[in-house]
Amino acid sequence: MACVSRPLRVLIVDDDALVRTGLAMMLDGAEGIAVVGEAADGEEAVALAGTHFPDVVLMDLRMPGVDGVAATRRLRGTPRPPEVVVLTTFDSDDDILRALRAGASGYLLKDTPPPRIAEAVRRAADGEPVLSPRVARRLMDRVAVHAESRRRARTALAALSPREYEVALAVARGLSNAEIAAELLLSVATVKAHVSTVLAKLALDNRTQLALLAHDAGLE
CATH class of the missing domain: 3.40.50.2300 (Response regulator)
Structure with a gap:
């Protein structure tokens, strides 16, 4: 000062x-x-x-x-x-x-x-x-947009079952089906089924979109 x-x-x-x-x-x-x-x-x-x-x-x-x-x-x-x-x-x-x-x-x-x-x-x-007022508004808008994106992503992921949630996070980390199966002690076929269910529940097309959703939620 x-x-x-x-x-x-x-x-x-x-x-x-x-x-x-x-x-x-x-x-x-x-x-x-x-x-x-x-x-x-x-x-x-x-x-x-x-x-x-x-x-x-x-x-x-x-x-x-x-x-x-x-x-x-x-x-x-x-x-x-x-x-x-x-x-x-x-x-x-x-x-x-x-x-x-x-x-x-x-x-x-x-x-x-x-x-x-x-x-x-x-x-x-x-x-x-x-x-400056305009600068302050831009920063507040940026925070609001990020906060809203995080809220929407977390709300979507909350619709998953505990096991589906674990699989979703593993996918977001870039693990393959075999790696997820080994980590969660599941069969590869079961992991594939969970991944398909997760994508359907979240209205996503692929694993990359799931990873992005996890990123928006701040969970990856």
Whole structure:
């Protein structure tokens, strides 16, 4: 957390000089915030952070050379890691998740109003996560979709008998009928019968679909 007795030190990282200039002018005019440096790529950002020790880094995502994700990961691994808030035009699920997994504490889009960017800097310095509303909705939608897929898959598998369930999980693990028979102490003919019944009950066409269903249920 940043010391409250001095302005928050901010490093701006963007490969567009006009964007850097605009952000610097806006943030330098915000109460309690001081821009201590500007970098055009991730490599320069890491170097400047080691000199200026910013509290918060506003990080562009896609830049030549070392991109924002790699730079974020490197910054968060330093002895005095700054908070990193991604500020980008890209809001794909992959971009968002890569940045957050690398250690970013915030993800804002460049259409975010200037006062909200300044507020995000303050919140990030206080250890609070900050997300653009659109980004937050995408993450919630992703979680909801995955949760619903898991619920449906588990509901479907719950219709199986205990023995059918064991066979289904064995199929999902990639075992052959002979291997399943040996593991569950059944005949191969009995295993084949169980597999056929499982596929019919679940309205599936093949073993691959069964494996995918188990994956969706989080059981493979």
